Amino acid sequence: MEIERIRNFSIIAHIDHGKTTLSDRLLHRTGTISERDMENQLLDSMDLEKERGITIKAHPVTMYYKAKDGKRYELNLIDTPGHVDFSYEVSRSLSACEGALLIVDAAQGVEAQTVANVNLAMNHNLTIIPVINKIDLPHADVDKAKQQLEEILAIPADDAVLASAKEGIGTEDVLEAIVRYVPHPVATDAPSLQALVFDSYFDSYRGVVTMIRVFNGRIKAGMSIKMLHSNKTVEVKEVGSFNPKPYKRDVLEEGETGYLSANIKTPSDVKIGDTLTDPRSPSSPLPGFKEIKPMVFSGIYPINSADYEHLKASLAKLQLNDSAFFFQAESSVALGFGFRCGFLGLLHLEIIQERLRREFNMDIIATYPSVVY
Structure with a gap:
């Protein structure tokens, strides 16, 4: 596919404003998934994500869309989490994109995490397309949402796309807006890959x-x-x-x-x-992400001390998938050998403990979480 027809974008929003539902709709509308395979929260593949109805990991998906101008475009969507505990996931996803769909719930308006994510997107110089979602709700107030877009975020509300992801209203308009407003990727002038x-x-x-x-x-x-x-x-x-x-x-x-x-x-x-x-003629590194500092600390110990090595390997695999998570070995008189782990917040801590139990079948004891000043 020529570079002019590629669009890389992510979806940012406050928790529960409908990011994952909208991405399901886009996948469905572009024919990436058939009616038969359609399930709610399609991109939330972890059981934990489905149970809590939240997105934890960022998921990339490639879709092909034939726009009204008759050309076929490749749209790469990266779905991102909304919770503040996973804002690091968001900043990583944004650095792979050129544009972002900003979703605002017509009933709730602009909320705290909306503002934080918009600031992240602006720092990455992304083109922001506002989408006012859930317009089918009886208490939706579109005019108020538009006013907040302009006053709080300084984003022109005339460009806002009105949609209801649940009912499938406005999905086509969202796709057309992506094709029209998101800039195509531009090659860097590096000598190699x-x-x-x-x-x-x-x-x-x-x-x-x-x-x-x-x-x-x-x-x-x-x-x-x-x-x-x-x-x-x-x-x-x-x-x-x-x-x-x-x-x-x-x-x-x-x-x-x-x-x-x-x-x-x-x-x-x-x-x-x-x-x-390329090892033969290496290019300079791309700007990465700033290292993130953990806020909440808790000790994780195996119930059976023979599981120590297994726990160590499991933590290393979790860290691979979640670089905001940090751990180091420590020992206590009462609990024996274990690890002192750092997390971004209490939700993050809960999710990691739960993933250790489910994905790695570990029996663990966790000490009371503390915050280091």
Whole structure:
């Protein structure tokens, strides 16, 4: 796909203003998923996300849309969390995009997290498209939402798209607005490949799978790439995109987002925000993200002391997927050997403990959380 027809965008909003529902609609409207596979919260693949009705991880998806001008566009959507505990996920996702859909609930108006996320998007110089959602609600007040957009966020309300993601109203207008207003990616003038790692996860068959956005050059299987942070050179085994499930592709071109698996075995080799480049003529690193400082600390100990190594490996895999999480070994007289862990907030702490129990079958004791001043 030519670079002029690629649009990379994310969806930002306060909690429960309808981000994930709108992304489900966009997937459905572009034919990325059929009616049969349609389920609510399609992008929230973790059980925890479905139960709590919140988004924890950022998910990239590639959609193809034939616009009214008759051309076919490739739209790469990165769904982001709304909770303040996961704002780091949001800033990582935004650095892979050129535009953002800002969703405002017609009944609630502009809220705290809306303002925080808009500031993040403006710092990344993104084009912001306002969408006023839930206009089908009986107590929706569109005029008030427009007024707040202008007064609190200084965003012109005339461009706002009116929609109801639940009822499927205005989905087409949202897609047209993305095609019209979001700028296409522009290649950097680097001598060789430049790709930004914005997320990664551990797959027991393929090792570490990294999600990337290609800023310059192209990536295909069989190439050697160098990770600037760890200074290691690895061979690419396969590349692909998500439509929500991962599928293999021959090549990821300039401006596209997708995943890459290489022979990376240890989670610590991959640093989120790292730049991948060509080992023969390396380019300079892309601006990454600022390191995030944990706010809440709690000790996590295995109930059975023989599980210590298993807990250590599980924490390393969680950290790979969530770089705001931090842990170091510690021991206590009463509980034996364990780890002191740092989190962004109490919700973050709860989610990590729950993921240890569910995904890794760990029996753990957690000490009372404390805040370090």
